[in-house]
Amino acid sequence: MSSTDTSAPVTVIGLGPMGRAMGATLLRAGHPVTVWNRTPGRADDLVGAGAVLAPTPADAVAASGLTIISLTDYLAMYDILAPVVDDERRPAALRGKVLVNLSSDTPEASRRAAAWATGHGAGFITGGIMVPAPAIGNRGAYVFYSGPADVFDPHEPLLRVIGEPKYLGADPGLAQLFYQAHLDVFLTALSSLLHATALVTAAGVRAADFLPGVLTTLTGIPAMIGDGAQLARQLEGGEHPGDLSTARMMGATADHIVRTSATFGVDVALPMAVKSHYDRAIAAGYSTRNWTALYEVIKADG
Template structure:
């Protein structure tokens, strides 16, 4: 049961990585890609090339899609919906939760079951320890195929709502992209004083990797955020907000782009205005949750 046939549609870097680890694990793998040459290395490794998307889908009950977005799935399968009946589509492409919910309905209308996934690590990690993938959709379908899915990376099932996997994918990338943008802004700020990126980046990475120690206990932080409890101690909103203002002012004086520091300073200012000055910096989440300027 661990080596069921698998079809992979979409052979970008991610789809190719998945195809290779599935083959290596002994699964019969059928592949199709719009640009057919991208199937070549997988075919050399033992995958079967399908002549068209319909026959690719017909080859396996388990069909994995790895595409740029959900529109690509409609572009590929829109003319082959007859082949979908009885299949389990596992779409590991990026899109909004709303688009993934619509797609689950669309698949259901064609007699297919649907799991949504978000691959959380880059192609070279696929099939190695540390790779993990969020899944949402019908639990029985997830459980029936979790052995094959675990070949790609640790499968983390998050719930029945098909939109949840992509919501969590985006929440994780929110942390990631915001952190990376902050790293670059900080490097430019240091650079305005003549400190080279080569000199500064390793120091900035110390700060980034020091965040978990500063937070100390992620479970406790999560519980406090759920409880909307923000007791002030070492990092009050007023203290952190003053620093955020200084960063914005220094960035302005240096002639740098201000979007990022202004956004952060604005969150602090509004939290203070809402009465959270003496609370912990975590009170910013109340401004974010409130959602309106």
């Protein structure tokens, strides 16, 4: 049965917050959902809503042509599915199945997993969910996917129930590359937000008097740096004119943040890392160039 049919069955392995949210969303869309989790009790709400709890991973995979995997990392997938493919009572248990792994790991881990799945006769798609669990299935939710188009395309309508699919190409590592790169921005921003809050509270300022205002700095960044296409052209062309915020000026601010943090006893690891980029850019001769010149010392061949 094709996933273009709203009655197409689907299996979800891994019932953390994300797995449970996906299962509930797929049930509401009318799909028969089979679930499995190491801790069966996590399936209670889904079973109450109509899902079927499989007794074993092998039963879970057998129940549907498409299995969505939502685990801590790819090693967890092997822990769960290796016994399935090694079970002599179920020869070729994965043959003809499609696995969509939405767990987090590295691009190379995704490529190895794709080769492993293909070796057992299964199609394999890598994915990276770009919203928190409560946003699954809602407007604005989106998911990066990569892997063979002939494997992805038939299941795109079902996967769209979870969030807008953003297909990146055949390389199984691309979805994780984009996922990790987006989370690079996200996690760094979260750490900087907490560091900045620690800095002002160390001086006796209440967090409540600081955070509402500083959030506008985050939301204002796109307007400050221009659209992504413009920034991409500058970085790809090595264009760092230096007519506004130079590396020297921004580097001085980075140094002041380090010294202020040290004065108040706040952890300096994050601002030191940022300062090091400016120090290296200045040492490389970019002191009068735009802050984007940091890219030249950060990139792989910098």
